[in-house]
Amino acid sequence: MGSSSSRESRITREMLEEYAQLTYLNKAEILHVAKLFKSLLPRGTEELQHQRIPVEEILKVVPQLRYNPFRDSILCVFSTDNNGTMSFDDLIDLFSVMSENCPGDVKAAWAFKIFDFDEDNQLSLNDLIKVVEKLTGLKNNEPRIDRKSSKFIAQVV
Structure with missing residues (x-):
């Protein structure tokens, strides 16, 4: 059955x-x-x-x-x-x-x-920056946070 x-x-x-x-x-x-x-x-x-x-x-x-x-x-x-x-x-x-x-x-x-966006088997600074940018979202198709601020937050993490 x-x-x-x-x-x-x-x-x-x-x-x-x-x-x-x-x-x-x-x-x-x-x-x-x-x-x-x-x-x-x-x-x-x-x-x-x-x-x-x-x-x-x-x-x-x-x-x-x-x-x-x-x-x-x-x-x-x-x-x-x-x-x-x-x-x-x-x-x-x-x-x-x-x-x-x-x-x-x-x-x-x-x-x-x-989170390994570039698929290099490590979470690089660029991957973390992208995480921050995705978390903060877009406004009018532009990131709500500038790249310099994203990089600073990613470095702190």
């Missing part, structure tokens, strides 16, 4: 158990993510596992990201194909890391990737 079938648009019991063991999400949370992901699939799509959804569509069902200043970096880091799309597994990983059950060291490792 809960085993695999030709229609993978449902999560089987085995898949649910596996996701529950491999993530920091409980079964109800996994089913919620599956429901969100499935809501974005074209009608008649039989498969959940091998589909990719444009990140713009993901933002429609994950409002927590819509206004996050690090939205683009978060979506890029969690997208395994780095092509502006996310798979179901990518979305599960994102929700798992954002879960309150996720340990701080795991969250910190992902945060490092999100």
Whole structure:
């Protein structure tokens, strides 16, 4: 009954158990993510596992990201194909890391990737300046804080 079938648009019991063991999400949370992901699939799509959804569509069902200043970096880091799309597994990983059950060291490792804008495996002064600029936001498409002030704050950190 809960085993695999030709229609993978449902999560089987085995898949649910596996996701529950491999993530920091409980079964109800996994089913919620599956429901969100499935809501974005074209009608008649039989498969959940091998589909990719444009990140713009993901933002429609994950409002927590819509206004996050690090939205683009978060979506890029969690997208395994780095092509502006996310798979179901990518979305599960994102929700798992954002879960309150996720340990701080795991969250910190992902945060490092999100803040490493130049992808050089270190948080440089330029990365920290960009963090400050993103946190302070834009006004009329210009940073609210000038580069010199951003650099000063980044150096203090």
